[in-house]
Structures are given as C-alpha cells and as structure tokens.
Amino acid sequence: MKCRSCGTEIADKALICYRCGTATTEPTFKPLAPRRSSSSLIVSAILIAVLAVIALYLARAESGETRSVYSVIAVVAGLTITGIRAYLRRRPR
8 A cells, every 4th residue: 555645655554654754644533623712711811910019019009008998809800710720620611
C-alpha cells in the first residue's frame, strides 16, 4: 500500500505512515470540541472588580485612611469568588 500523503510504500496493516505520520484510515472517533463556558466571563468580571477593590485599598492605605472597611470588602470579594468558582465546578454540565 502507498501512503496517500507522501507516496511511501508502507505495510498493508499499517495504521500510520512511518515517514510522514499520516493516518491510513479515517478515525472512528472524533475528539469532542472544547466547550466555551459563559461562566468564565462572569468569573473574569468578578476578578476585575476584586482587583479594583484591592487597588483602591492599597491607594487608601498609603494615605493613612481607615483600613478596616476596605479589608472587609477585599475579604468578602475573595470569598465570593471562591464560592462562585466552587459552585461552577460542581454544577453538572
């Protein structure tokens, strides 16, 4: 048998061409296409919001203002993101 890609003589029972690597038959199973998740947009938006809160916190901290409110906001935002990601991983697809 000859390879349909490069023309090299290969064994009749060969699965691939030893020279170019082309398959001799069509695959019986095709791999699944990766699914795009709409939840990644939500997680990205929340992550950007958290980074903005952290940047605001750091800017205020340098000026000497009260840190407790911003600390609470940062912790709550972090816990929210962790909870959402855990929920999205456990959710059936």
